[in-house]
Amino acid sequence: MHPVITPERVPVSIYSDSEQASVAVAQQIADLIRQRHGEGQPCVLGLATGSSPTRVYEELVRMHREEGLSFRNVITFNLDEYYPMLPDSLQSYVRFMHEYLFDHVDIPAENIHIPNGTIRQEDVAEYCRRYEAAIAEAGGIDLQLLGIGRTGHIGFNEPGSGASSRTRLITLDHITRTDAASDFYGEENVPRRALTMGVGTILEARQIVLMAWGEGKAAVIKRMVEGEPTDSVPATYLQRHPAVQVVLDEAAAAELSPRKTPWLAGIACNWQNEALVRKAVTWLARHLQKPILKLTDEDYNENGLSDLLAESGQAYGINIRVFNQLQHTITGWPGGKPNADDSHRPERATPFPKRVLIFSPHPDDDVISMGGTLLRLVDQGHEVHVAYQTSGNIAVFDDEAIRFAEFVADYDQALGLPGEQPAESLYQRVVDFLKKKAPGQVDAPEVQQIKGLIRRGEAKSACRLAGIPDENAHFMDLPFYETGRVRKKPLGEEDIQLTIDLLNKIRPHQIYAAGDLSDPHGTHRVCLSAIFQAVERLKAEGAPWLQDCWVWLYRGAWQEWDIDQIEMAVPISPEELTRKRRAIFKHQSQKDRPLFPGADQREFWQRAEERNRTTAKIYDQLGLPEYEGIEAFVRWKY
Template identity: 65%
Template structure:
């Protein structure tokens, strides 16, 4: 199972190993002050409050407040909070002057991917800032004039007294702004060439990495370091490794964010997921006392077993002592007792009957599971996209069907933006030929076929599809979902296509979750009245759809918690498409045989529009079936290494306890 403890050895992990023997103050390990929040929304709110306080202070002093601003998904929550403060608390931006970090080159300001458009949509059009005080690098310039323009951009910052606060995100290469690996500490605003990984990460916004500009204008590292305050934000498991490198690693031009270690007033604001690779989370016992609850104990014991490469039941007192875990033994009992406790817990999570056993299959001593008395069960699996069900829990889905449960699958969104234009043309041609053969409204068929062909032929990169093209792309995803679940044995009448409104923008950027989305979810829950509910808990989906879909389900469950049917219902969270549960988190482990794994792969293959090359693969270049199998194999291999039974593959689940804050 992939987790932060699987990060390859580096200078960071070497320094961590040296810390095991003595408690070390946190500020000697973390070279940039770091505030960790439970969720990204809380971190964003804290940053917005800090910016608002600065704006008000400068206003009281009769001075302009000069802000350096960032784009991308990370600061959106900050801008939303600032807009809310403007509307509800009267926060004024009349004395604010802004300078944005960067812009793609070339780029027209009206284009969907333009940072001019981004800033207007998320902040400037909703507050009272003077347009003359807004500065964003100009992506329309003639290349010969860019050097002079960049010098003038730097001078404009100096003319207003320099940046009071610079807001940053961090890229997976450690870049800040577009200062890619190799950027010097003293670099200034300039035209640069984008790193391959940066372009791949931006591919979804441009509907394919081939459409991403190869260059950009960016403030330099030196420009950023000149700001009086720097706030850098990072959210999600995908940013955990690079965040730790920037905070705890050596200063290096290969990780531009590490230069902030030398800044007198820089701060990281991160969520718990992005903090997972920090020593305070990976191995907090090296820094001082910890609360040895069951979860922390499991985490430490699994970490120890992996460090010394031993099964859990072979760990000795010497292993605990030599790896800095003396306090755990002193607090929780002997190594033997701790080993046994953790081993038994992990063993108890393993079940070949995720929906429970019928009475004739129960053996003496079987561990009683929740809702064991109900068999068969009604099961409702929520799938954010039309393939997440089989990618993330296809083996468990197959087993639930084979064991006689009534399995329903709810596809929360159409997934229509993730289909290549060529596929839309191909299916339109198929429909046209079919209709012509049978004489079905040939005029309308020819008109529709011509529209799709012409639209796609003249479509600009990133242009929103027409309603007709969106429909046929959604239809492709829908038929693939039917084929995949048919191969798993789910009847067509037990499939539910929700087409939640928040998703239907035709763009990568979606609308916020709305009341209609929650109501649709509640209606389906009331209709099926499931005993088991499964939903996606892998919140690292780079486009945010998984998080929004999970929020819809959990909000609906909270509102329905007093319903009689809900009293005999449980909610399980799966992962697999973008990340995996840490081994200490898993509460149900479903082992898969080689045959079941092949059936799962066959179901994933039914999603042909996502096969070979998905339109939005995210930062992981592997196909989704490869990601799923690698994670399932890795989980099984980890359980084997920890001394548990050896399986071909395992899918892991965590039970939702009803606490919205515990997940979102």
């Protein structure tokens, strides 16, 4: 698939997903390596870490193994490193680069340069000067790979970094440290400083490629691409570079004007596209804070939508059409209403009742993200199953593991069983390990097991509250997740096969899955990929039950579908919202202070309720019925 190129302050390439984009970037790097090799010259690469480039590195490794791509002539300079940081620490960028790239290709060790997080502070200034000198001695950077942080930082050049800044020690912004908290098992463990190439150093590269994936990066990408160059968003200085390329997936590009409001960006719009008309009309109504049915011809003409009006007739007809589309998304019967006309309903009336399979990436995503819909499906008599794709064991505090191990030991002692019991021994081993555990250290297998059982017990409790039988709660424990670390393995064949086996076992009429691509830890993205690949394989094999199965995507705790995207909106009454909250509260290890809260410090139940109420309020403002809350879904048509 060819990327869509949009006219911006910098060239922007938009791909349908991060997979395609990453492969394209890797191919660009490989072509440059081969070109420089043909010229008898080294290829000097500036490399980045974080989640954005990992798939690029995996593709480069594949090309090395399968296509003979050699790195013998490659010299690398990494952007940054936490300070202080030991090279063998789990969070070290030295370790990151070796795990994802260097250990798997034939690059000479002496050609690898990564800022040294162990340098004495009194030697830092001289070390940074020598790092710059080494880049110059290598002939300068041919291609610099970049990600971007939510603060607009490139490397660790936080807001306030000027266009002429050089390699130096910098204090990290609070937002940056919050975003890194999951890697360090708590914000308190994140280093406060880092070594980083400067903005000026980056701008001296002959080519620059900046990558960003997911809705979570959409806002800062808009500022970087469309805003004026400023110290407050250091990435905006890339606009001054003669050979910069911004590579995005659809989600990261969502806020760019040509994508969000093409009619205001001077782009010819196809007004035969009903989805685009719906997007434009809902935008206009929200922009003017008017119900859809009150929009006038003047509103359209004065806000860049005169072409839509000229092509489709008067505002009244357009308004009615879009209003009806939104009205038809609303249903109190997410499983379909039996014995009813379903021609204008989002779900089929038959079969009824349905077998429903809800995939939950973590053990609480089901009730957090679609708890009201889950309750309604059960109440309306459907056979509801929940598949918990991962154990969620890393998101449990250590003292919770001690408390549960202690309970088991105390219970055995209370029974008066003679001699040392295995539970007592287990308790002592857990306590001994956790007392000596360093920040960020991987848990011992026994500790991982206890933490997984804590999450499993909470999920079962929430299911029982919702009326789901114990045998309908399925704990998949997908292997990609079970590393004991925030950084996971790539999705593997076993993960996909486990998903296929469960689907074939249940043969659902409805599947619900987390279509949330802005998950800061990536687990949702991998879990969704497992489902997509499993369904596509079953489709290719001609699984008969799949012909009568619909897939609905919900969003996780971080973001909701845009109003024009929603295809099924399930109203939630005040009583149902209270029941949903009680189900969320069953996940006690995530209550009050979850271990990995993400950028939003509110508790999950607070985020969920605010999101549900906000969606309902938008429907109300557009002139539709007023509800306490709404949960929203988009159908995946495979």
